[in-house]
Amino acid sequence: MTSPSIVWFRDDLRLADNPALRAAVDRGEPIIALYVLDEESDGIRPLGGAAKWWLHGSLASLGERVSERGGTLILRRGPAGRVAREVVSESGAGAVFWNRRYGGAERGVDAELKVGLRDDGLSVESFAASLLFEPWTVQTGGGTPYSVFTPFWRACQAMPTPRAPLAEPRTISGPASTPKSDDLDDWMLLPNAPDWAGGLRETWEPGEPAARARLREFLADDLTDYDRTRDEPSAGATSALSPRLRWGEISPYTVWHETVASGRDAGRFLSEIGWREFAAHVLFHHPDLATKNLRPEFDAFPWPRLNRSRLEAWQQGRTGIPLVDAGMRELWHTGAMHNRIRMVTASFLIKNLLIDWRHGEQWFWDTLVDADGASNPFNWQWVAGSGADAAPYFRVFNPELQAKKFDPHAEYIRRWAPEYRPDSGELAPQPIVDLGETRKAALAAYEQMRRTSR
Ligand code: FAD
Numbered sequence: 001m002t003s004p005s006i007v008w009f010r011d012d013l014r015l016a017d018n019p020a021l022r023a024a025v026d027r028g029e030p031i032i033a034l035y036v037l038d039e040e041s042d043g044i045r046p047l048g049g050a051a052k053w054w055l056h057g058s059l060a061s062l063g064e065r066v067s068e069r070g071g072t073l074i075l076r077r078g079p080a081g082r083v084a085r086e087v088v089s090e091s092g093a094g095a096v097f098w099n100r101r102y103g104g105a106e107r108g109v110d111a112e113l114k115v116g117l118r119d120d121g122l123s124v125e126s127f128a129a130s131l132l133f134e135p136w137t138v139q140t141g142g143g144t145p146y147s148v149f150t151p152f153w154r155a156c157q158a159m160p161t162p163r164a165p166l167a168e169p170r171t172i173s174g175p176a177s178t179p180k181s182d183d184l185d186d187w188m189l190l191p192n193a194p195d196w197a198g199g200l201r202e203t204w205e206p207g208e209p210a211a212r213a214r215l216r217e218f219l220a221d222d223l224t225d226y227d228r229t230r231d232e233p234s235a236g237a238t239s240a241l242s243p244r245l246r247w248g249e250i251s252p253y254t255v256w257h258e259t260v261a262s263g264r265d266a267g268r269f270l271s272e273i274g275w276r277e278f279a280a281h282v283l284f285h286h287p288d289l290a291t292k293n294l295r296p297e298f299d300a301f302p303w304p305r306l307n308r309s310r311l312e313a314w315q316q317g318r319t320g321i322p323l324v325d326a327g328m329r330e331l332w333h334t335g336a337m338h339n340r341i342r343m344v345t346a347s348f349l350i351k352n353l354l355i356d357w358r359h360g361e362q363w364f365w366d367t368l369v370d371a372d373g374a375s376n377p378f379n380w381q382w383v384a385g386s387g388a389d390a391a392p393y394f395r396v397f398n399p400e401l402q403a404k405k406f407d408p409h410a411e412y413i414r415r416w417a418p419e420y421r422p423d424s425g426e427l428a429p430q431p432i433v434d435l436g437e438t439r440k441a442a443l444a445a446y447e448q449m450r451r452t453s454r
Contacts, residue, residue, distance in 0.1 A: 048365045145285040204335065211250040
């Protein structure tokens, strides 16, 4: 009688460098590949629309790849702990393997399941796969977590080199009788009424093969000039790996080793990978990063009553500020936005519109294909000044100067907000706020906060 091994896929939708899958193959028993769509467990944040779109494509691709190797990807929906136990009892599994997650609610689900299954006599193992440096392994000399990036990254670099990526298995043999699976289409992850995903389809191809191809292309064509071009939104010269890393279609170990093996000077690019690690480090130590100011003095920030029409103008790219509108439309169309423009649009929302960063974070959460439980709130708090190693609040990005500096020929603005072209013949919207006046008001609000929290 065989006792299959369950590989529970989560943020690791790949076959290569997947230690949980490798452990199951090495165990030598038939393999049940499982994905659980969990929108019900306590504290789990439901996915946004663009993330669901990506997940659909990525699961379809993973399912095909598992089938090509002789297995079946089983899809189930519900509270993950309960669903995993159901699959264990239906299949008589003797072992369950997964790769670790670092959000508070996710860790809660995983820890409870691990204890429960082990009590029942199953072998349960978890692995590091999504981060190069797990949060508890990086500590200051005083044994505390890091709150500043530079020493954090220095400490990471002083640690042993990340392990080499694991090869992908050639075969994934399933059990004689496979547990039943949902049909991916029934999960309705793709939008239909209306279908707003046309721009996402034009821009992206989810799935492991496309992720690997993009890394190779980036290393060959763009890495050499990365330092110089990474801040130019029209250059299209950054790696575009963020959704692939978010969904684990490619592992950071693969990115790290292939980058180093390229022989190019890659310090700057690898330090961006380091920011991803730092965001996860901060989330691990502050599980409520998406809802709570990391610096408590910001709890006293005098946000005015929410001005919904301004929030909507920002969301829809109708603020009358060309660079901001271009960015918000790029986001809506492609599910992504260049990093510099993310900073500019976030700063504009928080500091020129005086809208609480949490509203912006939630919009990005709904519209980004790389929406990430660590990187998204971490960066919003960075811009707001309320976060770890954050930009000081009084640093208010001026979107006009940013446009002059990083989009000097207005290529980016022309592409995404063509009505601002002098020859467009269209009536460009007027700014909904005065940049100078609102900057002053933001600084006054900040001063008020400082006085209150003293
Ligand atoms: P590259 O420049 O090629 O960088 C390589 C990789 O490093 C990225 O794929 C990403 O994984 C990582 N990285 C780079 N910059 C950062 C950063 N500042 N923080 C964390 N990781 C970084 N990134 C997300 O992955 N998910 C998010 O939800 C997210 N939300 C953001 C919200 C705001 C307000 C801001 C300012 C930034 C946010 N970022 C987020 C970070 C960054 O903008 C994106 O990772 C980057 O634009 C992705 O493009 P790329 O893959 O071409 O990046």
